[in-house]
Amino acid sequence: MTAFENLMAHARDTAALDNVMTRLGWDQRTMMPHGAAHLRSEELAALETVLHQRRTDPRIGEWLEAAEAPDDAGTAALRELRRAYARNTRVPDRLAAELARVTAMGQEIWAEARRNDDVAAFLPILRQVIALRREEAAAIADGGDLYDALMQDYEPGASGAETAAMFDRMRPRLVALREKILNRPAPEPLRGTFPQDGQLRLARKLAEAFGYDFAHGRLDLTVHPFCAGHGEDVRITTRVVETEPFNCFYSTIHEVGHAAYEQGVDPAYALSPLGRGVSMGVHESQSRIYENQLGRSRAFTGWVFDQMQAEFGPLNLQDAEAFHAAVNRVHAGYIRTEADEIHYNLHIMMRFDLERDLLRGEIEAEDLEDAWNLRFEADFSVAVDRPANGLLQDVHWSAGLFGYFPTYTLGNVYAGCLFKALAAEMPDLDAGLARGDLGTPTAWLREKLQRHGALREPRATIEAACGFTPDEGPLLEYLEAKFGALYGL
């Protein structure tokens, strides 16, 4: 076997074992008996040790030196393997193990602290997580910027400085739009109680409408919805709050967007370094365009309005216009995951600035609550009422995920670009959406983007799909047009 063939065979088994890890994570969050947590942590640790040894196997370094790619896909696979190997071998085993231990503990302590609104209980472990991730970032950065080094895990090629510049261009237009909207009368919200069975029936219908393939996936309940898996086995989850059915429906469509990317990758790439979504930002572009540009459009919400009445009987909302307005209600709430399309990005910008300051050492863990609360009130014109609605709302920092948050807004920006390109090619898009038929746009996304997996770098993936260099313009124009019409601005 050539060095290249050895590399690919080794990567294939590693990917198969990584799939097993993913399956355990899915099980833990959907099926696992609650008394099995301790045993499961030992199982995960044993499998993680196997994976870590494989990922830092010195033979990979030797093969990478000698490997010659037979084609473009081979070149891309080597690019992914080189990046991963360099990253994994720069982190000492001792540090990797310590990070795994402390972030696992961090998530447990965070969950308890959030339940009790107890920031003080969270700070000691947060300090440890920050210190370890700074140390890891220094090892990976090799003299470069620490925050940039961490961003590469989620969005290869991105930088803190470029992201900050883009956010600076976006913020004034989002703030201006937000203020105009909040000066207008708020639309009537959806009211009522919608039983779980009916919500799940309609969620399955929505998933099918968006092309989710149940022969290679399944839909289950969980606390925080997620999508897990690659290729032939990509499972999605949702949650049900009986008084808030949009929560179930739109989190389902969101996860279907992630799943479509993973289910849509060319089967020839299965278990190779190209056989999965290329970055968090590109992944989020798929979940967001499914959820927002398509799922929350006037045309598609008209169809959802009919489906809801068929499932649940008459609603308090009189017609499809009122229903569309309720689905897209703008509201300065505390919680990121429940935010509308405008406020969502303000949440992200705030977390991005805070976590960059943390990595640079400009603020420390003990300053974070004050910094959060000041910034939130400045951006949202509302004071945080309790830590569970503020600093303690998201799991990310307890798990050491610094550098992850900006990929959410990057995903929105990319979704804006993809939608502009897609809509330009489909003058009759709305006619299909109004019938609940999403075949044309989802086929376009699969052909232009999803099937290529990690063939191209993230930004190049979007550019190849759109046919133009991505920036924040299309997202902002889409938001101004959509909410301008909805709120009569």
Added chain:
Amino acid sequence: MTAFENLMAHARDTAALDNVMTRLGWDQRTMMPHGAAHLRSEELAALETVLHQRRTDPRIGEWLEAAEAPDDAGTAALRELRRAYARNTRVPDRLAAELARVTAMGQEIWAEARRNDDVAAFLPILRQVIALRREEAAAIADGGDLYDALMQDYEPGASGAETAAMFDRMRPRLVALREKILNRPAPEPLRGTFPQDGQLRLARKLAEAFGYDFAHGRLDLTVHPFCAGHGEDVRITTRVVETEPFNCFYSTIHEVGHAAYEQGVDPAYALSPLGRGVSMGVHESQSRIYENQLGRSRAFTGWVFDQMQAEFGPLNLQDAEAFHAAVNRVHAGYIRTEADEIHYNLHIMMRFDLERDLLRGEIEAEDLEDAWNLRFEADFSVAVDRPANGLLQDVHWSAGLFGYFPTYTLGNVYAGCLFKALAAEMPDLDAGLARGDLGTPTAWLREKLQRHGALREPRATIEAACGFTPDEGPLLEYLEAKFGALYGL
């Protein structure tokens, strides 16, 4: 670390990874999307390679030579590790991989052949399976008997000759009992349709009554019920046929018996070589005593009769006596898994004789269908009507599981012994059973047997629990007394 400590740490991680394999098997049979089979086989193969390397790691041999056990549990752990290491290192890697591949294919071909009643389609792969298992048995046996060598995988310490001698002592009394019963009028069977929801509700109630711990397990639907896992995470499965509710109820109780053993092992043994049931025969003693001696007793079926009426309304059976008779109906059916307590053992004896002849080379795959059909008609006085009701009914041989079948009857024999000992200590056993209260007998089994895991060899496990040397006498006396009363013999 001492050699002993190294061994135990290594075994602990191997056990954790083996648990992961078990969890994948559970997922495959309960949750996996049907289109994921190909990907899953690659995941299983990657994990199996990791496990095989660990199990044949030459360091185990070195540690075993130097290890000194600190206590009795340590001595027992070394006994288990020595047996496993000797077995695993005697089988060449090439043969192990070939067996894994051929038996996986064998099970697929068997399932298709059974659907089509097509013995000819099954014979070529069966021939390969037999040849490979003979080769493996020769490698393990090290000059000894081939069938005995294979039995050790399921029942350490058992031998074909001893088993044959015991079966020869049992057969005449079972045949005599069977003939007397079949000359009596058959009791009225349960009739009607029992919806799935109600069956599952009652199955959960039965599982709870027998002490199944849902905080460390769960109950799901599958095609062929099984129990999977050890310690903190032991999951059971059942199936529902709406016209045959006893199928669901008694397969649930049976799997609860297996689960009770695994959930009941001393937590100090978790992930050690002692942290699981010691053999298939001892395991089956637990599932059988739960299902039969306790679950099909006159006292307990009286409670089940009440529960069924509460769930489903009036039954065609007039009273608890008629219900008990229906639950214990004796019938010379084709299918082992649906057999009553008497015919079940005749099924096993037949398979045992056939597979021993196969291993000795006295018959070959192509003789098997004729041999099966002749023997079945001789033992059951009924001609096999089609291969799905004959040779093709069980998965075992397609998977290479020669030497496994006799452990089912050995489990019945052990259950007979345990019940004799248990009943002698509990004069008021029936009073509890009649209330659906199984606390006393299940606590006795946990204390005397389940909590010890693999501390003692299989036969010694039963002897320590019963206080006498186990043999077939108590089972035969129990069957003669129970069915004598039921059929007025």
